[in-house]
Amino acid sequence: MAKKTIDLLTTYVNAQVGLFYLVSHSDPKQPVLQELASYAYTHHDNPPNQFQFGEGLIGQAALEQKMLSCSHTPEEYTYITRSGLSQTIPRHVFIFPFLYDNTVKGVIEIGFSEMLTDSQRAFLEQAMPNIGIAVNLAESRTRMQALLEQSQRQTEELQTQSEELQAQQEEMQQINDQLQMQREEVEQKQEALQHRNEELQSQSEELQSQSEELQTQQEE
Secondary structure, three states: OHHHHHHHHHHHOOOOEEEEEEEEOOOOOOOEEEEEEEEOOOOOOOOOOEEEOOOHHHHHHHHHOOOEEEEOOOOOOOOOEEOOOOEEOOOEEEEEEEEEOOEEEEEEEEEEOOOOOHHHHHHHHHHHHHHHHHHHHHHHHHHHHHHHHHHHHHHHHHHHHHHHHHHHHHHHHHHHHHHHHHHHHHHHHHHHHHHHHHHHHHHHHHHHHHHHHHHHHHHO
């Protein structure tokens, strides 16, 4: 989105160079404006530009939430556009912050060889709110996707935990079934022993009775 936006804006107003900065909240305590895309801009092997709010014209435009502009001589300006045959330096730079709900979402920086016309400026100013809406929508989609992925991960984790718990419950049920079988076996053995004891007791009493009868007969 950033690349398509800066390409469209820069070519539509016949500018030489354009840069798209987006507010980065990688450090929530200190958000920065991070260069995300550019048109016809030569970096000279340098890392992408980054500005804090209030730092340089980019940061100042974001801080004040208004368009800033400046004019440079070639010696003063470092943003160079290059083709296969030549390289040029823009003389006029215009910096447009774009917002959503009164919150800065980013900054557009565009360089011209000639002064910006009223119609070009009006087009760029009218485009900024639409860019802010588009960026906010993209960020919302990104957040929603992240929340969806987090929810899916949590659902998968809960499913895994549920399956593990189910397996543990089945294992416990098997153990309980085995214990129940063992208890029943013990009870059966106890009943058999009890029955045997009763038989032995009955036999003992019978023998005792016979012994007493024999004793009586002998005494007679």
